[in-house]
Structures are given as C-alpha cells and as structure tokens.
Amino acid sequence: MKQLNIYKIVFFLFFISLFSCKNAETAEDIDGNVYHTIRIGRQTWMVENLKVTRFNNGDSIKKFESNSDWKQANQAGYSFYNNDVTIVKDYGFLYNYKCLQDARGIAPEGWRIPTEEDLRELESFVNSNSIGIFLKEKGNSHWLPSNVVGNNATGFNALPGGYRDEEGNFYMLRSNGYYWTTNGSFEFYNWSDRMFQAFADTRRDSVFKRYGFSIKCIKEE
C-alpha cells in the first residue's frame, strides 16, 4: 500500500513537471504554431514573429495576395513578403491594423499586442542607446551586413521582415524590421544600433492602418 502511494506521488510530480514546463517555454496559437518565449526583465516576449491564419474563435483571417486586393481591403487581413511562402517560416506574416483591432483576437490566449508603454519598459530594462544590437537577431543570416550587427543578448530576436504599403507593394526585407504596437510601429534597421518608433503612427495618419507589419506578441501578466 505504501509502495503504491509512492508510485502515485512520483507519477504526479512527473506529470506536473512535464506540463508546467511546456507552458512556460512556449506559446501556441490556434493553428498549432508553437512559439518560443523569452523573459526580458519583467516581460515575456515571443521569440518568433506571429504566423497565425485564424482568429482565436476559429474564424479565418483573410489572406490578400494581389496588390489590388490588399489596397481595397476593408477587413482584417495578412500577407507574406512578395507572396513568397518560403519567407513565412523565418519572418512570419505581415498583418494589417484591422487584425489588431478585431475583437476575435489575433494574439494567442494569454498574449497581446505590445503597447508603447511595453516598449518604454523594455528600453528601461536594457538601458542602453544601443538597444537595437541587443534585440536584433545575432549575425547576418537574415540582416544585411553592417557594423552594428545584432548580438541578440536579450533573446528578443528582431528580424528584418520589411513591410507592405497601402498600395500592396513590399519593401525593405533584410534591411528594415517593422513591428506593430497598438498605436503604430516600432522599427529596427540593419545600419543602426537603435530601436525606433518613427515610421507609423495610426493616430496621426490613418493610412498606416492599411500597411502590413510583423507582430511579436507580449505575454499578459
């Protein structure tokens, strides 16, 4: 009887260790895509860019391939750079702003789109003018060469996924990376050691709501 109880305890502990660790390491979207996560200060960020094709209720997010479809889109939509499916594995999708606003939710359960305050906290934690170096992916496998190559010391893994403009054209893959916040974009450049927040502000110019940027989610805590 005593031996049976010990077996139960062992099994219980093993069960807990397996499942608690799985949840802490990764996030999973409704499509079953699994994302690594990284703790930076008091925040937890997704390491990979988002590549989900459905909202959290299971509804599909519209894919817009042609320039005219993208230009005329009046609903949440995504695309991938140059409509080249091989890009998706590394860079994820480029989403328009309506995806962020949609109540069905694009970020996996327990995750959300970062705010400007989240960026301020990230900057405060790293506390360096050269924050871009610590946030960009290490080396030049995706970034064009530069004298400010990323070292990814934070594990944030920013990538140069480029962007899609309101006309549906794609720009700046490998040199510029654009990520959505709830009010606009934050950016990384191959030649710069900084993180920027200067390209798109949807409050000042609504045209940017028709742009496509990458998404890196932050954990709700």
Add this chain to the structure above:
Amino acid sequence: MNGLMSRFVFFALLLLFYGCKDSSREQIVDFKRTILEQKNVFTVPKKLKDNFLQKFPTLEMIKKEDYSNLFWDFYDRNMIPSECYTDINNDQILDYALLVKDGDKLKLGIIFSSDKDYSYWISPFSIENVNSGGVNFCVSVKPAGRTDVVKKAPESLVIKKNGFLLRNLEQDSFIFYETNGEIKTFKML
C-alpha cells in the same frame, strides 16, 4: 526499494524546478560591457572603391583629414563620415554612398549592387565647394518614411525605400532616393 523510490522523487523534483527555471531564461547580461566588446567594422569594400575610381578617374575619395576642424567639434572622430550603405532600390542587396571630390566640387557617388554586377551614379551638381577650411558634409542613411520641411513653403517627401541623407554639420540638407530606377534629390534647405 524505498531508497530507489526516494531517488525517483528527487529526480522528479529536479525536473520540476530546474526544467521550468531554464525554460523561461532570465537574461543576466551586462549590456554596457557587451557593447564595448562588440567590435564589428564594416566599411565599403576597397575593391568597390577602386573600381569606382577607375570608372571616374577625375574623382577623389574624401578622407577623414579632408574634414574641417569645426566638423569634428560636432562628430566623433571614430566615425567615417564620407561613406555609408543601405539597400536603396529594394533588391535586398547593399548599395553604397561615397562623398567624393571632383576638382574643388563635393559630389555624392552611389554604387548600386546587383547579383552579378555594379552600376554607378554621380550627383550632377556640386554639393559645396571644397576649400581650405575643409569639408563639412557627411552622409548617412535616411530610412523609408515621411520628411516634412518648412522652407519658403511647407513641403513633404515620402520615400518607400531607404535613401541617403546629406548633412551640413548637423543640418539636414539633401535626401537622395531611388524611384523607378532613377536617383532623385530632395533639397531640405
């Protein structure tokens, strides 16, 4: 048997604590020290510059010693103010900008890279006359985006690709950008 069970329990506890702790790594990095240790130097390849000068034999590269003392009051002497690089034509390959002297005229040269070859462009106008006081202009990257200036009348430029920015000391003066295969200039003064 009890000893064996105890080891199992211990092992499971180890998994529980260390496995989970490791999975959400707390980054302990001395960021200031790390940046000091980072010594990447990327400049315009010498072979490219040599080919450029062969193509335009009247041109001369601007060197650090050509700059005015006033310029170095504004900028760090470690920088290379006369050259920079980015992709300005959206082909995912680096293009290069070089400040050059054509006699006493300061001009901007751009080297376009493609998969197989290079092509060259020289500004058709003089940016400034280089006199004994030295050069005051530097070149840097102007990222894709909007620029507003107020001259005699407000004027805006939106570039979808990266361009090159020329500064006179710290004053933004010209943006050179590519559109439909041509280089255009936006004067900011």
